[in-house]
Each structure stands twice: as C-alpha cells, then as structure tokens.
Amino acid sequence: MLDKPREGASPDAPFRLTSLAHGGGCGCKLAPSVLRELLGEQPPGGPFERLLVGTETGDDAAVYQLDDGTCLIATTDFFMPMVDDPYEFGRIAATNAISDVYAMGGKPLMALAILGMPLGRLPTHMVREILRGGQAIAAQAGIPVAGGHSIDAPEPIYGLAVIGTAPPQSIRRNSTARAGDALILTKALGVGLYSAAFKKEALDPAAYGEMIASMTTLNRIGTELGKRAEVHAVTDVTGFGILGHGLEMARGSDLALHLNANALPLLHEAERLAQAGYVTGASHRNWASYGEAVALAEGVPDWRRHILTDPQTSGGLLVAVAPEAAQPLLAEIRAAGYPCAALIGRMAEGAPGVVVSG
Numbered sequence: 001m002l003d004k005p006r007e008g009a010s011p012d013a014p015f016r017l018t019s020l021a022h023g024g025g026c027g028c029k030l031a032p033s034v035l036r037e038l039l040g041e042q043p044p045g046g047p048f049e050r051l052l053v054g055t056e057t058g059d060d061a062a063v064y065q066l067d068d069g070t071c072l073i074a075t076t077d078f079f080m081p082m083v084d085d086p087y088e089f090g091r092i093a094a095t096n097a098i099s100d101v102y103a104m105g106g107k108p109l110m111a112l113a114i115l116g117m118p119l120g121r122l123p124t125h126m127v128r129e130i131l132r133g134g135q136a137i138a139a140q141a142g143i144p145v146a147g148g149h150s151i152d153a154p155e156p157i158y159g160l161a162v163i164g165t166a167p168p169q170s171i172r173r174n175s176t177a178r179a180g181d182a183l184i185l186t187k188a189l190g191v192g193l194y195s196a197a198f199k200k201e202a203l204d205p206a207a208y209g210e211m212i213a214s215m216t217t218l219n220r221i222g223t224e225l226g227k228r229a230e231v232h233a234v235t236d237v238t239g240f241g242i243l244g245h246g247l248e249m250a251r252g253s254d255l256a257l258h259l260n261a262n263a264l265p266l267l268h269e270a271e272r273l274a275q276a277g278y279v280t281g282a283s284h285r286n287w288a289s290y291g292e293a294v295a296l297a298e299g300v301p302d303w304r305r306h307i308l309t310d311p312q313t314s315g316g317l318l319v320a321v322a323p324e325a326a327q328p329l330l331a332e333i334r335a336a337g338y339p340c341a342a343l344i345g346r347m348a349e350g351a352p353g354v355v356v357s358g
Contacts, residue, residue, distance in 0.1 A: 095314045103317055106164035189315070193267075193307070244290055
C-alpha cells in the first residue's frame with residue numbers, strides 16, 4: 001500500500017521516500033548492546049554539580065539545574081523516513097523528538113531542526129514538506145522551530161534538538177521506580193510491525209492511518225505526570241521496544257520489572273502481522289542485545305516475543321506509579337487523549353531484569 005497523496009501534496013513524486021533509506025524511524029537506532037559498548041569506556045565529563053541527568057542511566061534527555069526553581073532539559077532525536085509522504089515524515093520525527101522532554105516531566109520551549117538530505121536525488125518540494133511537517137507538530141506543542149543545521153547526506157535524515165524546562169521536583173527519570181509500583185503504558189505497541197508491512201506494501205489504508213495517528217500523538221501528558229508525587233519514574237518507549245526500555249528502568253532502579261504480555265495494548269493489526277512474520281531487523285537486534293536479562297514464561301511464542309522487542313517510533317510513555325494511585329491515574333491518562341493506555345505490570349524486589357508472564 002503506497003501513501004495516498006495528501007491534499008496539496010505534489011502528485012509527481014518520482015519515487016518512494018523510504019527507498020532512499022536503509023532503515024526508518026526508531027528502528028535505525030543502534031542496538032542497546034552496541035550503545036553500551038560505545039559509552040562504556042567514555043571518560044566522565046567531569047564533575048558538574050548542576051548536571052542532574054547525564055549518560056549514566058540511558059535516560060531520555062539531559063537535565064541541568066539553572067537555579068533553585070528551574071531545570072533545563074536538552075535532547076536531540078533524528079532518523080530516516082519510515083513513510084513516503086514527506087509531510088508525515090516531518091510530523092513523526094518532530095513528535096518523537098519532543099517526546100523526550102515530556103518523558104522527563106518537562107515542558108518544551110523551542111527546537112532546532114536537524115536535516116540531512118541527498119542533494120540531487122530528492123526534489124526540493126519534498127524537503128520543504130518535511131520541514132513543514134516538523135513545524136506543524138512543533139506548533140501543536142506550542143514551540144517554535146527557531147533554526148537548525150543542514151548537510152548533504154547519502155540518506156534523508158530529519159529530526160529536532162529540543163530544549164525544555166521543569167522545576168527540579170517535576171523531573172522524572174527512568175531509574176527511580178520503587179518496589180511495588182504499578183506500570184502504565186500510554187500508547188499501543190506495534191508500530192515496527194506496521195512499518196515492516198508498509199515497506200512490503202502489505203499494510204491496508206486503515207492500518208496505515210492508525211500508525212500515523214499513533215506516531216503523531218504528542219506525549220504532552222508527561223508534563224502533568226511530572227507534577228504528581230505518586231509518579232516515581234517515566235521513560236518513553238521507542239527503538240528498544242517495551243522490553244528494552246523496561247530493562248533500562250529495571251537496571252536503573254535496581255529492581256525486577258514484571259510484565260504481563262497479555263495486558264499490553266496493541267495496534268489492531270499487530271498480532272496478525274507478528275504471526276505473519278512482518279518483523280523488523282531492529283527487533284532481532286534488540287533481542288540479541290538484552291535477551292539474557294529477560295525471563296520469558298514457558299510457552300511464550302516467537303510472535304509474541306517479536307511484539308515485546310518491536311521498535312516503536314514515537315511510542316508511548318512507560319510510567320511507574322504508586323499502586324494505590326494506578327487506577328485513578330490510568331483513568332485520567334485515558335481521558336486526556338490516550339485511550340489505549342493500560343496497566344501492564346509492576347516493579348518488585350529482585351535481580352534487575354524483566355520477567356514476562358502470559
């Protein structure tokens with residue numbers, strides 16, 4: 001299934017945008033094991049007392065405390081296209097980048113564009129549409145794209161560097177979950193499976209629309225979560241899949257994360273596509289990177305494991321919340337525009353890792 005032209009889009013695009021990239025979306029991310037190897041022997045940046053969050057726990061953004069009442073949140077995220085409509089590519093990439101600020105409990109302030117394009121191979125009007133899509137999402141978030149940087153690159157790349165703020169008490173890390181916390185996931189899983197089917201022209205229009213809607217929904221609920229004392233930890237679920245980002249939370253918090261595979265919210269076609277083998281290469285790399293730290297219940301089929309390792313582009317937030325507040329908070333999250341939000345597990349004492357039941 002090819003993208004249907006949007007109203008106002010150029011009808012004479014000579015190729016699929018995805019044909020210029022070897023991968024797409026957050027599936028382009030380096031595998032968790034490779035990233036740990038690259039960062040493992042990096043010297044410390046030195047002591048910086050006001051640097052509250054750096055690279056030590058693989059958190060979603062850096063946090064620097066400016067004064068007693070204000071922290072600066074800084075992040076960057078970019079990738080290659082996973083759809084052929086350039087405007088939608090821009091929207092997806094921008095939503096994904098801004099999410100890191102929300103995941104820290106912050107409010108975005110401004111963004112800078114990161115653009116790499118294969119000159120001579122990509123028509124100018126398509127590049128303009130990518131930028132326009134990114135600006136449209138930034139406008140929804142209430143921030144400007146105030147500048148940026150561009151280069152000639154062999155594959156199309158787009159994303160944002162985003163700056164946000166939060167009071168120190170609102171900062172939420174991925175490493176501060178507590179034993180007994182309930183876990184909420186705010187968006188459905190399956191974007192990587194949908195992307196794999198799209199590349200093989202096996203995704204129907206309804207499923208394509210569902211995928212776009214999920215990836216362009218801002219995680220703005222994160223700003224509100226940072227204000228709630230009962231919310232102890234937050235991270236967004238992107239390229240490492242629910243298992244990988246859950247494992248980061250478990251390791252950072254020195255706890256075991258218990259995940260109920262049957263409770264995971266899924267896009268409507270995710271189970272069927274997983275059973276049919278529409279799996280990304282990133283899903284296999286993810287499992288190879290962290291499989292030894294994951295205990296799967298006996299009899300869990302491969303297709304369900306592929307959902308667990310499925311790389312999400314602009315995925316939802318994984319929220320660790322005090323158990324007595326879980327149900328009321330879940331209702332609030334759903335009412336705020338995240339109807340697929342679900343309780344998916346809990347944190348417990350035990351060796352850091354993920355235990356999967358169901």
